Amino acid sequence: MKRLLSLAIALIAICGLLAYSSQSLERSSGSTGSKVLNLYNWGDYIDPSLLTKFQKETGYHVNVETFDSNEAMYTKIQQGGTHYDLAVPSEYMVAKMKRAHLLRPLDKSKLTGWANYDQRFLNQSFDRDNRYSIPYFWGTLGIVYNDKYVKASEVQHWQDLWSPRWKKQIMLIDSARDIMGMALITLGKSMNTTNPQTLLAAQKKLDQLSPNVKAIVADEIKMYMIQDEAPLAVDWSGEAAEMLAGNSHLHYVVPREGSNLWFDNLVIPKTAQHTKAIYAFLNFMSQPDNAAQNATYIGYATPNQRAKERLPQAIRNDRQFYPDEQTLRHLQVYRDLSPTKVELYNDRYLEFKMHH
Amino acid sequence: MIALTKRKTWLYFIPYGLWLALFVIAPVALIIYQSFFDLGHHFTLANYSTYFASATYLKMTVNSVWYALLITLFTGLISYPTAYFLHQLKHRQFWLLLVILPTWINILLKAYAFIGIFSQAGLANQFLTFIGIGPQQILFTNASFIFVATYIQIPFMILPIFNALDDLNPAFINASRDLGASNWQTFRRVIFPLTLPGVKAGVQAVFIPSLSLFMLTRLIGGNKVITLGTAIEEHFLTTMNWGMGSTIGVVLIIAMIIVMTLTGDQKPKGGAPR
Amino acid sequence: MKQKFTQLYLIVVFIILYAPIVFLIAYSFSQGDTMTNYHGFTWRHYQTLFSDSRMLAIVANTLLVALLSSLIATLIGTLGALGINRTTKRVTRESLLTLNNVLMVSPDVIIGASFLIFFTMLKIPLGFGSVLLSHIAFEIPIVVLMVLPRLREMSASMLDAAQDLGATTRQLLSQVIIPFISPGIFAGFFMALTYSLDDFAVTFFVTGNGFSTLSVEIYSRARQGINLEINALSGVMFLFSLLLVGGYYWIQQVSQKRKQRKRGAIS
Numbered sequence: 001m002k003r004l005l006s007l008a009i010a011l012i013a014i015c016g017l018l019a020y021s022s023q024s025l026e027r028s029s030g031s032t033g034s035k036v037l038n039l040y041n042w043g044d045y046i047d048p049s050l051l052t053k054f055q056k057e058t059g060y061h062v063n064v065e066t067f068d069s070n071e072a073m074y075t076k077i078q079q080g081g082t083h084y085d086l087a088v089p090s091e092y093m094v095a096k097m098k099r100a101h102l103l104r105p106l107d108k109s110k111l112t113g114w115a116n117y118d119q120r121f122l123n124q125s126f127d128r129d130n131r132y133s134i135p136y137f138w139g140t141l142g143i144v145y146n147d148k149y150v151k152a153s154e155v156q157h158w159q160d161l162w163s164p165r166w167k168k169q170i171m172l173i174d175s176a177r178d179i180m181g182m183a184l185i186t187l188g189k190s191m192n193t194t195n196p197q198t199l200l201a202a203q204k205k206l207d208q209l210s211p212n213v214k215a216i217v218a219d220e221i222k223m224y225m226i227q228d229e230a231p232l233a234v235d236w237s238g239e240a241a242e243m244l245a246g247n248s249h250l251h252y253v254v255p256r257e258g259s260n261l262w263f264d265n266l267v268i269p270k271t272a273q274h275t276k277a278i279y280a281f282l283n284f285m286s287q288p289d290n291a292a293q294n295a296t297y298i299g300y301a302t303p304n305q306r307a308k309e310r311l312p313q314a315i316r317n318d319r320q321f322y323p324d325e326q327t328l329r330h331l332q333v334y335r336d337l338s339p340t341k342v343e344l345y346n347d348r349y350l351e352f353k354m355h356h
Numbered sequence: 357m358i359a360l361t362k363r364k365t366w367l368y369f370i371p372y373g374l375w376l377a378l379f380v381i382a383p384v385a386l387i388i389y390q391s392f393f394d395l396g397h398h399f400t401l402a403n404y405s406t407y408f409a410s411a412t413y414l415k416m417t418v419n420s421v422w423y424a425l426l427i428t429l430f431t432g433l434i435s436y437p438t439a440y441f442l443h444q445l446k447h448r449q450f451w452l453l454l455v456i457l458p459t460w461i462n463i464l465l466k467a468y469a470f471i472g473i474f475s476q477a478g479l480a481n482q483f484l485t486f487i488g489i490g491p492q493q494i495l496f497t498n499a500s501f502i503f504v505a506t507y508i509q510i511p512f513m514i515l516p517i518f519n520a521l522d523d524l525n526p527a528f529i530n531a532s533r534d535l536g537a538s539n540w541q542t543f544r545r546v547i548f549p550l551t552l553p554g555v556k557a558g559v560q561a562v563f564i565p566s567l568s569l570f571m572l573t574r575l576i577g578g579n580k581v582i583t584l585g586t587a588i589e590e591h592f593l594t595t596m597n598w599g600m601g602s603t604i605g606v607v608l609i610i611a612m613i614i615v616m617t618l619t620g621d622q623k624p625k626g627g628a629p630r
Numbered sequence: 631m632k633q634k635f636t637q638l639y640l641i642v643v644f645i646i647l648y649a650p651i652v653f654l655i656a657y658s659f660s661q662g663d664t665m666t667n668y669h670g671f672t673w674r675h676y677q678t679l680f681s682d683s684r685m686l687a688i689v690a691n692t693l694l695v696a697l698l699s700s701l702i703a704t705l706i707g708t709l710g711a712l713g714i715n716r717t718t719k720r721v722t723r724e725s726l727l728t729l730n731n732v733l734m735v736s737p738d739v740i741i742g743a744s745f746l747i748f749f750t751m752l753k754i755p756l757g758f759g760s761v762l763l764s765h766i767a768f769e770i771p772i773v774v775l776m777v778l779p780r781l782r783e784m785s786a787s788m789l790d791a792a793q794d795l796g797a798t799t800r801q802l803l804s805q806v807i808i809p810f811i812s813p814g815i816f817a818g819f820f821m822a823l824t825y826s827l828d829d830f831a832v833t834f835f836v837t838g839n840g841f842s843t844l845s846v847e848i849y850s851r852a853r854q855g856i857n858l859e860i861n862a863l864s865g866v867m868f869l870f871s872l873l874l875v876g877g878y879y880w881i882q883q884v885s886q887k888r889k890q891r892k893r894g895a896i897s
Contacts, residue, residue, distance in 0.1 A: 003885075004812060008701060015698045022690035025683045037838070044849035063840050064635040066850035069592050072834065079746050081756040098497050117829050168493075174579060176595070185675075215496040215578025220471070221433070223855045229495065246664070339395040346595040347412075354412050354582055372710030372770070379767035380732050383744035387736075438643045441636045450879045458647050459873055461654070461864055468856050469650035471667040472657075479653070490683050498736075507646065515817065519776075522813070523783055546688045553779070560731075568737040587736050592739045605740045613728055 016294070037062045037277040040073060043262075047297035047321045052244040053285050060277045063291060072204075077269050079101055082221060085272040091126040091263045092177075094133045095336030103132045110279040113286025113304075116117040121303035124263065124333055133265035136283060137300035139237035140261060140323065140331060141178050146247070149231035151175065153307040159185040166212045171225070171233040171345045174218045176349035177342075178260060179206065192335040196344060203348040210356040225250060236262065237321055241299035244320075252320040254327055261331035263303070384609065391602035413587075420583040422564035423502065430506045439554075442523040442549075442591040444513070450568065452518055453466070459511050467575045470504050471495065474576075475582035496578030504576045505569060512565075513558035520554025521547075556619040564612050580630050584608060651868060657677030659859035665856065682859065685847070688861070691758070692827070694843040699765035700822035707773025707822075708767070708815055712807075714774065715781040730771045741768060742835030749836060764836045765826045772825060773818035780814035781807075866882035 570584030589599030
């Protein structure tokens, strides 16, 4: 009994020590204080040196908290109890948050960098007139291939993936809307269809792909592709950019017949508290130099036209990540579907996964 | 014990009772409540009818139970001898701590390490190449999934079995030997039956969580196996169909009660509780 | 022969148990940036780690939550086990045990989501407090499960004897029961610690306002592939816990020897 008690006391003492050191460590990294901005972002989705620069210029310290899926972020913000000033949802989630009244409209009069953005990426169906959101990065869905095993000419179209020579060679990103969308495009249908028959046909199409599917995974796809685990993958351009940086044999193709065009966007949740800091940050991030620096660091395509002009020519003209006008015209943005319609997609996709 | 029951000892029970009410009964009630609502927040029994009528979910259930059984079986086969041998060592408490230690490293990190070991150019394949078999596809196979899941569960099985061995009265073993029983007979007739409660506790600690494994099914199994845990994860985090997710949760809780009753102690006295 | 086999078996099991950890730590010294192809020795990742004050604060937070929650959970869980053990009706006990186990079997995501709803309903701010509370909550059942078997083994005759000798309830508890069940309490504490350090999903849901733990941080960083700084961190933490376990065991050994010597002197 005595021994237990003394152990417990020792543990409490250790806890006190830990509490003190975590406090002082946090203070030294400057995350407490009144001049702050709370950013709720995807993991590693902003150049940290920009945050330091922002603090130097404006005095606001940015606390970054991270999430790993749109839905998890939505749950956190919807439940309240948090005070995020800015969040970075994808386009369909912007629409969902808007409908749930979780967003605060943008005050355009306070935005100085609006003119820098490429008109083609504004005023999208998920947020007309950009009342609530500013595009942060954009991208596509496509095929990543390894030139050690696959010739470029062999994978220019989605249908090429169904070729029997890729038995157990393809990795798919674990996302219902994207994989179903890929099948729909291959069938020549819209990625936003809600016709159950069409969706069933898409699932049948996917079932035929099953023998070629090696695995259905998430973010790990990058690591697997870099390690040569598989020669082919279906993934988003942002992820592809990181793969290409890690393995020079990898290439990325957006099939010309069509694909998805996605956006990650900056929005202001209802619970935001630091209005001044928010607009300072939004303006800071829309400055061409900063946006260009961020785009270089992240490797995704920037919707900021002035920033794009400042990127090195090799990046700016890279058709893999800045596709030509022709391809761009065939890209489709996911429309926000009602939960029951989304469920149709999910059910069909789950069935495909169960049988693959 | 009687004197203990009487006086103010029930006071000691308050914090635990409070915990039961706030963190167990309330969440369970919430889950059951949610399982009766569809995506449009209407009261419905549709989630249950979907679950029990669709081939997809039934197949998933069968899969989960089957893999959980396999994982439990392998874990048991490895853990029992390990616990038994460990228990014969001189510094056994120390070795036991060393068995628990690997569980303090984050599971995701261990999974990534296994990916490194099992990948095309990984250590396992280098070894296979070295002994002349040549590289094999190890990742995304059922075998590798079961292996890693078993790896994760082993410490949770060893601990209760070890404790059961610890509680074994050496007098029984000596008596058995004195009566002329061989080592094997002693083990089969005395040691194993007496440590059975520990095995049962281990089975409960491994089988039930194995039903709801997720993470590993994707990372190591490449979503070739979809368990109930994966489905719940998806319904809560991806499709946001909390009603359906809760329904599967309710099914899991019922499964737990069944397993508990099956492996629970028949005699009210003695033995481990779970 | 049999001795050899025993040793060989244990060696193989330990190699398997520690293989991924050795793998992780080995790569923490690699000059590359990923866990593929070893690139030669470097301390670089350790340097990054020790200059990353945010990371260190997170480590301190994680340990704080783990130790404090395990301590409280052990206390409540032990009291709970005493209570459950006291129940005489089989039905009551079985249902108490079933309730006790609910949190152990529910997938983390469900627990996390329902705790989140619960905390926001009660207007408990998300952060250190909510994380600590939820960790205590999901650690209690394992403590109960570790303590209960020891309690069951305690013979009634022993307690009766103590009572006949005039022991009060408190004396009975502190001098007979607690010492007897202390191995179970220790096991419970260690398992609680394990659960706390391992948890991701629950913490993810209930944390907020800048508070983060190691596993949450690792999961969000894993999106970009595991950074070798994390490997370095696992190396440090592993060494630390090894020392802790070794030190604890050594102290225990020494004190036991001393006790034995004392007893020897008396007799």
